[in-house]
Amino acid sequence: MATKASRAAARLMISPAVLLLLGWMIVPLALTLYFSFLRYNLITPGAHPFVGWENYYWFVTDPSFKVAMVNTLQLVGGVLLITVVGGVIFALLLDLPMFGQGIIRIMVIAPFFVMPTVSALVWKNMLMNPVNGIFGQIAKAFGFQPIDFMGQIPLLSIILIVSWQWLPFATLILFTAMQSLDREQLEAAEMDGARWPSRFIYIVLPHLSRAITVVILIQTIFLLSVFAEILVTTNGGPGTASTNLTYLIYVSSLLQFDVGMGSAGGVIAIILANIVAIFLMRMIGKNLDA
Amino acid sequence: MARAVSTKTKVINTAIVGTLGFLVFFPILWIAILSFKTEENAIRAPLEVLFGSGWTFESYFTVQARSDYFKHFSNSVIISVGSTFFGLLIAVPAAWAMAFVPAKRTKDLLMWMLSTKMLPPVGVLVPIYLIFRDLGILDTRSGLVFVLMMMNLPIIIWMLYTYFKEIPGEILEAARMDGATLREEILYVLTPMAVPGIASTVLLNIILAWNEAFWTLNLTAARAAPLTQFIASYSSPEGLFYAKLSAASVMAIAPILILGWFSQKQLVRGLTFGAVK
Amino acid sequence: MGRIILDKVTKSFGEVEVIPPLDLEIDDGEFVVFVGPSGCGKSTLLRLIAGLEDVSGGHISIDGKDATEIPPAKRGLAMVFQSYALYPHMSVRKNIAFPLRMAGLDKAEQEKRVMQAAEVLNLTDYLDRRPGQLSGGQRQRVAIGRAIVREPAAFLFDEPLSNLDAALRVGMRLEISELHKRLATTMIYVTHDQVEAMTMADKIVVLQAGVIEQVGSPLELYQRPRNTFVAGFIGSPKMNLIGGAEAEKMGAATIGIRPEHIEISDTEGTWKGRVGVSEHLGSDTFFHVQTEASPEPITVRTTGEKALEYGQDVFLTPRPEHLHRFDAAGLRIE
Numbered sequence: 086m087a088t089k090a091s092r093a094a095a096r097l098m099i100s101p102a103v104l105l106l107l108g109w110m111i112v113p114l115a116l117t118l119y120f121s122f123l124r125y126n127l128i129t130p131g132a133h134p135f136v137g138w139e140n141y142y143w144f145v146t147d148p149s150f151k152v153a154m155v156n157t158l159q160l161v162g163g164v165l166l167i168t169v170v171g172g173v174i175f176a177l178l179l180d181l182p183m184f185g186q187g188i189i190r191i192m193v194i195a196p197f198f199v200m201p202t203v204s205a206l207v208w209k210n211m212l213m214n215p216v217n218g219i220f221g222q223i224a225k226a227f228g229f230q231p232i233d234f235m236g237q238i239p240l241l242s243i244i245l246i247v248s249w250q251w252l253p254f255a256t257l258i259l260f261t262a263m264q265s266l267d268r269e270q271l272e273a274a275e276m277d278g279a280r281w282p283s284r285f286i287y288i289v290l291p292h293l294s295r296a297i298t299v300v301i302l303i304q305t306i307f308l309l310s311v312f313a314e315i316l317v318t319t320n321g322g323p324g325t326a327s328t329n330l331t332y333l334i335y336v337s338s339l340l341q342f343d344v345g346m347g348s349a350g351g352v353i354a355i356i357l358a359n360i361v362a363i364f365l366m367r368m369i370g371k372n373l374d375a
Numbered sequence: 376m377a378r379a380v381s382t383k384t385k386v387i388n389t390a391i392v393g394t395l396g397f398l399v400f401f402p403i404l405w406i407a408i409l410s411f412k413t414e415e416n417a418i419r420a421p422l423e424v425l426f427g428s429g430w431t432f433e434s435y436f437t438v439q440a441r442s443d444y445f446k447h448f449s450n451s452v453i454i455s456v457g458s459t460f461f462g463l464l465i466a467v468p469a470a471w472a473m474a475f476v477p478a479k480r481t482k483d484l485l486m487w488m489l490s491t492k493m494l495p496p497v498g499v500l501v502p503i504y505l506i507f508r509d510l511g512i513l514d515t516r517s518g519l520v521f522v523l524m525m526m527n528l529p530i531i532i533w534m535l536y537t538y539f540k541e542i543p544g545e546i547l548e549a550a551r552m553d554g555a556t557l558r559e560e561i562l563y564v565l566t567p568m569a570v571p572g573i574a575s576t577v578l579l580n581i582i583l584a585w586n587e588a589f590w591t592l593n594l595t596a597a598r599a600a601p602l603t604q605f606i607a608s609y610s611s612p613e614g615l616f617y618a619k620l621s622a623a624s625v626m627a628i629a630p631i632l633i634l635g636w637f638s639q640k641q642l643v644r645g646l647t648f649g650a651v652k
Numbered sequence: 653m654g655r656i657i658l659d660k661v662t663k664s665f666g667e668v669e670v671i672p673p674l675d676l677e678i679d680d681g682e683f684v685v686f687v688g689p690s691g692c693g694k695s696t697l698l699r700l701i702a703g704l705e706d707v708s709g710g711h712i713s714i715d716g717k718d719a720t721e722i723p724p725a726k727r728g729l730a731m732v733f734q735s736y737a738l739y740p741h742m743s744v745r746k747n748i749a750f751p752l753r754m755a756g757l758d759k760a761e762q763e764k765r766v767m768q769a770a771e772v773l774n775l776t777d778y779l780d781r782r783p784g785q786l787s788g789g790q791r792q793r794v795a796i797g798r799a800i801v802r803e804p805a806a807f808l809f810d811e812p813l814s815n816l817d818a819a820l821r822v823g824m825r826l827e828i829s830e831l832h833k834r835l836a837t838t839m840i841y842v843t844h845d846q847v848e849a850m851t852m853a854d855k856i857v858v859l860q861a862g863v864i865e866q867v868g869s870p871l872e873l874y875q876r877p878r879n880t881f882v883a884g885f886i887g888s889p890k891m892n893l894i895g896g897a898e899a900e901k902m903g904a905a906t907i908g909i910r911p912e913h914i915e916i917s918d919t920e921g922t923w924k925g926r927v928g929v930s931e932h933l934g935s936d937t938f939f940h941v942q943t944e945a946s947p948e949p950i951t952v953r954t955t956g957e958k959a960l961e962y963g964q965d966v967f968l969t970p971r972p973e974h975l976h977r978f979d980a981a982g983l984r985i986e
């Protein structure tokens with residue numbers, strides 16, 4: 086397959102993609118880096134003097150940075166936990182013999198198709214609103230005090246909303262993996278006297294491990310950048326209680342028009358994402374060849 | 376293998392899993408119901424909503440009149456289809472090259488492409504925003520088509536690559552022996568054989584682009600605003616608005632929900648990014 | 653026309669030299685078979701001729717023209733792949749017509765040639781099916797059909813029958829031989845199968861590790877193997893190769909004797925031995941006899957009626973006129 090001509094053709098064919106991605110990566114990255122060393126606010130006209138590490142200093146020492154970091158980790162970790170556990174459970178359940186499996190599966194998948202702004206608004210208003218939301222109404226019907234989700238537990242509420250959106254994804258992938266499990270293996274284990282929990286731990290879980298890796302990898306990429314759900318529900322509040330790193334940078338750059346500060350935040354976000362990425366790429370790299 | 380499962384077990388399973396599935400689906404069902412109620416009736420207790428009166432189509436008309444659904448809808452279609460189309464145009468040749476003329480570096484190149492996906496959008500928000508402002512393409516559909524194409528390009532390449540890898544290279548070599556040029560080889564042999572893979576790639580990317588809510592919210596205001604933006608405009612409540620919000624939501628998600636349901640099979644394949652068999 | 657000459661052709665994959673400098677001439681209309689152990693470079697050689705791989709050195713000429721730099725499509729060769737490599741999304745008709753379509757022939761001409769090929773290959777009833785709806789043998793015929801419509805200077809086959817079951821293989825073997833007789837076009841054929849090589853070839857090329865060990869007609873190779881490798885490779889069951897004292901007695905480092913050239917007797921003979929496993933094929937019987945002459949059991953071929961007990965003592969006598977003698981380097985001693 087490899088002749089000089091075909092290799093030359095291959096280089097030609099791949100170059101648009103490589104050049105575009107390279108440009109897409111380098112140009113904004115270089116600009117972000119450059120801006121991050123300037124005092125540059127869109128509302129104050131005039132020169133943009135070089136200020137060294139000042140933006141970084143202010144960004145990192147701002148108390149909201151630490152909060153945002155913790156929130157980001159909690160958000161990613163929380164959603165991963167809920168969706169992976171929930172996904173495994175659903176994958177196992179959907180695998181049981183039942184009637185109308187197709188319809189049930191369609192219902193479970195549905196949230197994946199719902200755009201983030203819609204799911205966030207629907208949960209915030211129709212479900213979590215303490216007065217008119219369903220949860221509130223149910224609580225009242227049973228004589229409990231309704232919870233003010235967005236006021237009292239904003240981050241947890243957002244975790245719940247995001248988990249609802251990603252549960253279908255985890256379920257689908259794990260269910261697909263589940264179906265490729267060799268039933269004879271399970272039967273052999275059963276013959277060997279393994280009870281259900283041991284069968285699950287020693288056969289099902291290892292079989293699902295590759296799929297779980299994929300779920301974690303792909304979801305983490307998206308979860309680090311959760312934005313719309315926060316924008317339309319809490320606006321990062323109350324205070325900074327539900328601000329993640331992405332949202333914090335958005336506030337600096339597009340609400341406070343502080344290009345320098347926003348860029349410094351951007352650089353930090355990139356570094357963090359890269360640390361996570363290296364870790365994840367190792368994982369997927371190992372799993373890819375397997 | 377075939378162990379007899381009693382109908383009773385099946386019924387119990389169906390009841391349990393069905394209930395859980397229903398709970399997951401419930402929020403969507405609920406807005407579908409609310410969208411057909413009048414505002415006064417939409418905020419009643421759940422049972423009253425279900426069994427009470429006040430059914431109407433009015434919210435749908437109000438929403439169209441108030442925020443011009445069709446304009447946003449067509450923006451969404453153009454942006455998601457456009458970005459996917461141009462993405463394919465660039466990705467098909469690239470994936471062909473990586474799958475059928477692998478070099479030592481191919482794996483690294485692929486990994487690098489995927490790694491650009493790890494670049495958090497917020498990290499480059501400021502420069503992109505400023506570049507777009509200076510080029511005058513803020514709030515334009517072509518600007519968004521470009522950004523979303525770039526966002527999804529690594530995924531498209533990756534997926535096509537995994538699908539192309541499954542096609543035996545001998546068939547392409549046969550085409551070459553038969554006198555096909557590279558263009559003909561890709562157009563008449565590779566692409567038709569990869570139709571299922573390309574279909575799931577297209578579907579997944581249309582869905583991702585349709586639901587993309589970082590760049591669409593930050594780079595558009597009015598003219599090019601897609602449905603994500605259309606819904607975001609309902610985030611600040613003005614009086615009674617549950618029915619209207621529901622109607623707007625249904626209108627925003629229905630097209631993609633229906634597309635997704637109809638193409639479930641291809642989608643499942645696509646969703647796993649070829650990583651799970 | 654289809655005269656192919658390889659001149660000091662070499663091929664390396666990175667550091668690994670798969671084909672050291674190799675010369676080979678293939679005459680117009682010849683049926684040439686490449687045989688050799690797995691991984692010896694048969695497919696690589698074929699792909700070099702096809703132009704699917706670049707040579708690392710040397711020249712390939714086709715009909716007197718230097719084809720080294722010519723792309724595969726322009727060499728005027730047709731290839732039939734082991735996996736058939738049919739286009740799964742096209743009907744049989746479209747598959748066969750594909751090279752004609754690529755060549756820009758008009759529809760009527762395409763149809764005419766497809767029909768001709770289909771008749772030759774008994775495919776007329778299947779023209780509107782997809783490859784997925786055909787049996788292995790039919791698929792193979794489609795692949796051949798796709799090759800013959802182009803009227804190539806030469807056909808290249810890479811183990812075309814190895815995916816077929818034994819019965820079909822015999823049928824297809826005959827069909828390809830017949831096709832060769834009819835078209836009188838050069839064919840280069842790669843196989844693992846002894847019988848295919850012996851029955852089909854005008855000329856067999858025995859390869860080992862990219863090196864040509866011997867070129868010749870099947871009988872030449874069978875009767876006068878140039879070295880121990882060819883001696884051991886051609887013929888089934890294998891020639892018995894015996895070293896040590898027995899060989900020295902005859903002034904050689906190794907002697908070879910084919911199973912059918914050994915007399916077996918209950919009473920007297922050159923080598924005393926004990927019968928091990930017997931394989932009764934019906935027409936023939938193979939006895940594996942353990943002797944003092946060599947550590948390996950010696951295979952003897954007899955008629956199908958012959959029966960011997962396991963563990964029975966027997967005597968073996970090689971027919972002297974059929975003894976092959978090889979020197980220490982493994983080369984034939986005349």
Ligand SMILES: Nc1ncnc2c1ncn2[C@@H]1O[C@H](COP(=O)(O)OP(=O)(O)OP(=O)(O)O)[C@@H](O)[C@H]1O
Pocket residue numbers: 665670688689690691692693694695696697844
């Ligand atoms: N693309 C390649 N890159 C590196 N090495 C290769 C490549 N193709 C073939 N080889 C090596 O070249 C040698 C010859 O391979 P080739 O496929 O020609 O063998 P073959 O004789 O056709 O074997 P078989 O009978 O099993 O088909 C092998 O050792 C193989 O590993």
Ligand SMILES: [Mg+2]
Pocket residue numbers: 694695696
């Ligand atoms: Mg081979």
